[in-house]
Amino acid sequence: xxxxxxxxxxxxxxxxxxxxxxxxxxxxxxxxxxxxxxxxxxxxxxxxxxxxxxxxxxxxxxxxxxxxxxxxxxxxxxxxxxxxxxxxxxxxxxxxxxxxxxxxxxxxxxxxxxxxxxxxxxxxxxxxxxxxxxxxxxxxxxxxxxxxxxxxxxxxxxxxxxxxxxxxxxxxxxxxxxxxxxxxxxxxxxxxxxxxxxxxxxxxxxxxxxxxxxxxxxxxxxxxxxxxxxxxxxxxxxxxxxxxxxxxxxxxxxxxxxxxxxxxxxxxxxxxxxxxxxxxxxxxxxxxxxxxxxxxxxxxxxxxxxxxxxxxxxxxxxxxxxxxxxxxxxxxxxxxxxxxxxxxxxxxxxxxxxxxxxxxxxxxxxxxxxxxxxxxxxxxxxxxxxxxxxxxxxxxxxxxxxxxxxxxxxxxxxxxxxxxxxxxxxxxxxxxxxxxxxxxxxxxxxxxxxxxxxxxxxxxxxxxxxxxxxxxxxxxxxxxxxxxx
Numbered sequence: 001x002x003x004x005x006x007x008x009x010x011x012x013x014x015x016x017x018x019x020x021x022x023x024x025x026x027x028x029x030x031x032x033x034x035x036x037x038x039x040x041x042x043x044x045x046x047x048x049x050x051x052x053x054x055x056x057x058x059x060x061x062x063x064x065x066x067x068x069x070x071x072x073x074x075x076x077x078x079x080x081x082x083x084x085x086x087x088x089x090x091x092x093x094x095x096x097x098x099x100x101x102x103x104x105x106x107x108x109x110x111x112x113x114x115x116x117x118x119x120x121x122x123x124x125x126x127x128x129x130x131x132x133x134x135x136x137x138x139x140x141x142x143x144x145x146x147x148x149x150x151x152x153x154x155x156x157x158x159x160x161x162x163x164x165x166x167x168x169x170x171x172x173x174x175x176x177x178x179x180x181x182x183x184x185x186x187x188x189x190x191x192x193x194x195x196x197x198x199x200x201x202x203x204x205x206x207x208x209x210x211x212x213x214x215x216x217x218x219x220x221x222x223x224x225x226x227x228x229x230x231x232x233x234x235x236x237x238x239x240x241x242x243x244x245x246x247x248x249x250x251x252x253x254x255x256x257x258x259x260x261x262x263x264x265x266x267x268x269x270x271x272x273x274x275x276x277x278x279x280x281x282x283x284x285x286x287x288x289x290x291x292x293x294x295x296x297x298x299x300x301x302x303x304x305x306x307x308x309x310x311x312x313x314x315x316x317x318x319x320x321x322x323x324x325x326x327x328x329x330x331x332x333x334x335x336x337x338x339x340x341x342x343x344x345x346x347x348x349x350x351x352x353x354x355x356x357x358x359x360x361x362x363x364x365x366x367x368x369x370x371x372x373x374x375x376x377x378x379x380x381x382x383x384x385x386x387x388x389x390x391x392x393x394x395x396x397x398x399x400x401x402x403x404x405x406x407x408x409x410x411x412x413x414x415x416x417x418x419x420x421x422x423x424x425x426x427x428x429x430x431x432x433x434x435x436x437x438x439x440x441x442x443x444x445x446x447x448x449x450x451x452x453x454x455x456x457x458x459x460x461x462x463x464x465x466x467x468x469x470x471x472x473x474x475x476x477x478x479x480x481x482x483x484x485x
Contacts, residue, residue: 001152001450002151002434004150004435005150005435005447008161012202013146014204017221017222018222037237145439146164146174147163148206152182159177161173166459175223179208179210182210186206186209187207189269193205193229195219203221204220205219213273214232214235214251230283232281234250245275247277249291250288254273256271256273257273258272258301259272266283267283270304272299276295277295278295280292290329294314298316300317301314301343308351315356319341320335321336321344323354323371338362342358342387348395359387361386363380363381363383363388363403378418384405384406384411388404392446395440395443402446408430409427410433410436412424412425423466429456430456432451439457
């Protein structure tokens, strides 16, 4: 299953990614994490042992001696190959009580007096060429389009960093990294954090929200990374278990469902959670600086305003959308909708308006200047028969809206002049559509992902209907052959 997608801007990725090297601080952190997990496991074993003792000491069961029910009086006898009791290990040596050992036969071991003679320690002829070929394969060109794919298969979740080659319509996985839980939201950002914090220039990172109550930020320019550069939220499992689902000002206590990076104030990241809160994070300090509890149910979506740096939208399962200034959270403007909110999105071509998609299959377009509850809705679009689980607005072509749904279709809409009309509907063959994103550098490329674990990139510029409705006279006069999705 593919649950989320995000594009990386061209030129943001390092041309030669680095290999991950564990620092002393990270090694110590890994040891602490492992020790905490071991202690948690021991605590679970102790709790289960108490339950088992209570069962075994039940007077009604004591006569059956269940504690020794499976004991075998001959369990210490080791049989030889002929069925008799063995007295040696087959090499003339005594048989260990716990069976043969790994070093009981050492005939295949080799000893090299000089390290240079050991093929495992010395670079062999041709290996340098292989290293050069590997480095060439790992190289990321400034012209490459990178797509981040949040994927789950057989209960294993990861982020795949894919390269899309437009000339050949080829996409391949460049590298990936594993996640601790099912991913719900991904957000690309270029603010340097973690080991490269404070360095000049922009970075190349992805923030990931999962069913775990914390946010992981990974450096996309690092290969074979095993641990994120920054974790936002509490890593104390005992404290999180006690606070599960309750509101806390310092950290989330339930799944992180939405993320939005502030492109105007680049050290700020907003998040929304199933714990009924939205939070504001300072990436430089890796701490929560504000918590918002204006919703009464799970907060599904959050997005910063494209030009007003302090204004954000949130939408939740309480069937309401809120617009607020993050500096004055008490002053909230509300709009009610007909079902649970799936996503919210500002209109970048008209920043005083926003879109809200719902579980019922509808999309509403709202004028924020009319802040009276229930007012300001310009139109309501019955987009799909099932939940609108994906939505995006073309960054360059005014009025081109794309929606995706659990009904397995992607639809393109002409919403200019407040009069929405369907341009076309397609089944991209990805199952239920959970993500759809326009490429920021080649805006006619649309990435789509869904429930069957497939992601596809559609070159919309080759579609005749889209060219005739949204293209200028020169585009309409030059038909092209449509590329398959």
